[in-house]
Amino acid sequence: MENIFHGVKARLDEEEITELLSRPGIRIERIVSTGQASPPDFWYDQPNDEWVIVLTGSAGLAVEGEAERTLAPGDMAFLPARKRHRVVWTDVDRPTVWLAVHFGADLR
Known part of the structure; x- marks a missing residue:
């Protein structure tokens, strides 16, 4: 993939995760969502830190103990290891x- 937007589809049945780079201690992914969200009552509880940026579209992000955030293009979020979070909605x-x-x- 030479361009981050190459092959992005307007509609998907499931969220699409493409690994762009993986090395010991780091993994970079492109995630494409078309209305998908975390299942009700599901929370990510990851053993490693995560940093995300929304490039197109928008999403609602819930982080345990905080008000829901609306993320638009250019908005970023840092999610420390074991900080429970979920995607409430996507565009x-x-x-x-x-x-x-x-x-x-x-991270392996």
Whole structure:
């Protein structure tokens, strides 16, 4: 993939995660959402830090103990290891393209 937007589809049955780079301690992914969200009552509880930026579209992000955030293009979020979070909604009118960087000493 030479361009982050190459192959982005307007509609997907499921969220699409493409690994762009993986090395010891770091993984970079492109995530494409077209209306998908975390299942009700599901929370991510990851063992490593994650940093995300929304490139297109929009999304609602819930982080435990905080008010829901609306993310638009250019908005970023840092999610420390073990900080529970979930995607409440993503744009249904256009793809939401995320760049996610997972990092930590024990990431494989």
